[in-house]
Amino acid sequence: MYTHKWVKVLVGPLTTARAVLQHCIPDNSKDAFRGIQPSFGHQARVQNRNLYLATFAAVLGPLSFGFVLGYSSPAIPALKKSIIPELRLDDNQASWFGSIVTLGAAAGGILGGYMVDKVGRKLSLMLCALPYVIGFTIIIAAQNIWMLHVGRLLNGLASGVTSLVVPVYISEVAHSKVRGMLGSCVQLMVVTGILGAYMAGMQLEWHWLAVLGSIPPCFMLGIMAFMPETPRYLLRQNKRSEAIAALQFLRGPLVDHEWECSEIEASMGEQPQKLGIAEFKNPAIYKPFLVGVTMMFFQQASGINAIMFYAETIFEEANFKDSSAASVIVGLIQLFFTAVAALCIDRMGRKILLVVSGVIMAISAAVFGMYFKIAAPSLGNSSRIDLLGAALVEEEYHLSWLAVLSLSLFIMGFALGWGPIPWLVMSEIFPLRARGAASGACVLTNWLMAFLVTKEFHDFMVFLTPYGTFWLFAAACLLNVLFTALCVPETKGKTLEEIETYFQGSYQPPAF
Numbered sequence: 001m002y003t004h005k006w007v008k009v010l011v012g013p014l015t016t017a018r019a020v021l022q023h024c025i026p027d028n029s030k031d032a033f034r035g036i037q038p039s040f041g042h043q044a045r046v047q048n049r050n051l052y053l054a055t056f057a058a059v060l061g062p063l064s065f066g067f068v069l070g071y072s073s074p075a076i077p078a079l080k081k082s083i084i085p086e087l088r089l090d091d092n093q094a095s096w097f098g099s100i101v102t103l104g105a106a107a108g109g110i111l112g113g114y115m116v117d118k119v120g121r122k123l124s125l126m127l128c129a130l131p132y133v134i135g136f137t138i139i140i141a142a143q144n145i146w147m148l149h150v151g152r153l154l155n156g157l158a159s160g161v162t163s164l165v166v167p168v169y170i171s172e173v174a175h176s177k178v179r180g181m182l183g184s185c186v187q188l189m190v191v192t193g194i195l196g197a198y199m200a201g202m203q204l205e206w207h208w209l210a211v212l213g214s215i216p217p218c219f220m221l222g223i224m225a226f227m228p229e230t231p232r233y234l235l236r237q238n239k240r241s242e243a244i245a246a247l248q249f250l251r252g253p254l255v256d257h258e259w260e261c262s263e264i265e266a267s268m269g270e271q272p273q274k275l276g277i278a279e280f281k282n283p284a285i286y287k288p289f290l291v292g293v294t295m296m297f298f299q300q301a302s303g304i305n306a307i308m309f310y311a312e313t314i315f316e317e318a319n320f321k322d323s324s325a326a327s328v329i330v331g332l333i334q335l336f337f338t339a340v341a342a343l344c345i346d347r348m349g350r351k352i353l354l355v356v357s358g359v360i361m362a363i364s365a366a367v368f369g370m371y372f373k374i375a376a377p378s379l380g381n382s383s384r385i386d387l388l389g390a391a392l393v394e395e396e397y398h399l400s401w402l403a404v405l406s407l408s409l410f411i412m413g414f415a416l417g418w419g420p421i422p423w424l425v426m427s428e429i430f431p432l433r434a435r436g437a438a439s440g441a442c443v444l445t446n447w448l449m450a451f452l453v454t455k456e457f458h459d460f461m462v463f464l465t466p467y468g469t470f471w472l473f474a475a476a477c478l479l480n481v482l483f484t485a486l487c488v489p490e491t492k493g494k495t496l497e498e499i500e501t502y503f504q505g506s507y508q509p510p511a512f
Contacts, residue, residue: 046175047252054227054250055182058169059189060220061125061162064132066193067213068155070331072098074201075209079148086144093145099454100149101156106447108160113440115161120237121169122229124161125220131158132217136210151210158217164443167427168435172230173250176495177346183427184342187420191338195331202328232432232496235264267432267497284504285438288429291487292442295422298480300449302361303473304414306457307368307407333408337415349492350421354484357417362477364409369470371402418480422446428491431500 076097082088089097108128115124135154142148166186174182193216200212228246235243240261247257308330341353430438460469491499 045252045254046177047254048178050252051173051175051178051182051250054173055170055185057220057223057227058125058166059185060216060223061128061166062186062189063193063196064129064213064216064220065159065162066190066195067197067216068101068132068135068152068159068193069190070194070197070201071155071209071213072101072152073198075206078206087142087148089145089148095455097148097152099451100152101159102447102451102454104153104156104158105160105163106444106451108157108162109164109440109443109447110160111157112161112164112443113436113438115436116165116168116439117436120229120233121165121172122224122227124165125169126224128158128161128165129217129221131155131161133214136214139210140207160443160447163423163446164439167423168439169230171424171427171496172232173228173246175251176493179428180345180350180424180492181342183424184338184345184420186423187415188335188338188342191331191334191415191419195328195335198328198331231261232264235261236432240265263495263497267500282504284431284500285434287503288431289434289438289441291489292422292426292429292438293445294483295425295488296442296446297449298476298483299418299422300446300453301473301476302414302418302480303365303453303457303470303476304410304419305450305454307410307473330407330411333411334415334419337412338420341416341420345421345424346492349490350425351484351488351490353417354421354488355417355481357413357419357421358477358481358484360413360416361410361418362474362481364406364413365470365474365477367402368406368410369467369474371406372465372467372470425488425491428496428499429489429503432496 076089076094079087079089079097080094112124112128115127119127131154135151135158137151138147138154139151142151163186167183170182170186171179197209197213201209204212228249229242231243231246231250234240234246243264244257244261247255247260251257251260345353426439426442427435457469460472464472489499489502494502
């Protein structure tokens, strides 16, 4: 009772002062006070239940995407031993079966960048369920290896669209207080899908595993049909009443939807609706574009895909004879620390997690290189085919714990920062008019780098030796840290409109 009275005493004068200030400020100067209302409890009155439901519907896409990535791990050994000669994979075909997804995803990044602006965020998500289901259906009905590859290519195409559209959708429906946590759920659901594929692969044949993989996109298609389009996209299409209805669904009835709608409109008011080449002279366009593309480059240059590709071999040689169990261990490590990142990201911020992540990855990759240097000192620049296997055969068993520890620390570090955060930052930093095209460029960069690093990993091992290759990854991780400290802005607690305003000013990222 008494607390309530004191709140009235404190809030009353502040409310009056705000009213006086707004009355005295000319209309064209009130933008300077934009954001004053949230400090008076706007976000405190938000009801997040429907927002969480919309996010859940969207992240069924990344769950499907993760299942596609994890599917090859249990499917390839089974297809190599297939009793049907037309479906039996050799080593080269198995390599393409695993990696062709990244090429499809690169194409999906371009397609997603077009779709997200032309047909909207919601419809893009619903449409990308089709190549998921069609791709798995082709794999189930495959009569030859080409059908397997076509199915995987369609799965990759859907994954590329998903990896672009879902972060954009979540960033545009979420408010700044929970945007980091919800945005991190994208990577969380990817690793959940990978882990699910590993675990289901221990029990199911590859046919039935493909059937299981087609279920999440069907649920996404059904649930997303009842979710709203993002308010920002609707306002861009001059559908103000629908944007208000979307905000009412996402925020609940207790907040000022008109005010939030006006805030978004004000940030869009003087901007051109279409992105032209000349727009890249604008710092609000080219600065976030460079940040986003460079983050995607460094994410893959760290070597995460190459290391994950050989994870099973490393665990097996360290006396983990069950390769499927080793995959589950890797998946559990990823899942746990990605969840930790999701819980911490709105409290600690993006930059500090990126720095901590990069340092852990650099140290573990350097130790990994040291392990190979000690384990196979005479390997040199040998051109033997299975360099990694050779190193592991020659090493002393008492050093195997060092390989397992290094691998686990690297995966942990990646999951804490450089796994989820580049996708989150990509969805936050681009202006509305550039979000589709710029995000498409980021996704294209990411998947092309993923393909190149994975396919060229063997050549790196020949040319640089195993330990030199992992020391190169360690150097890339140190560059990640330097780039983060100098160039990546902290977006914690800022609205998308505030982030855009920040890039329009002098580019001096705030200290973390």
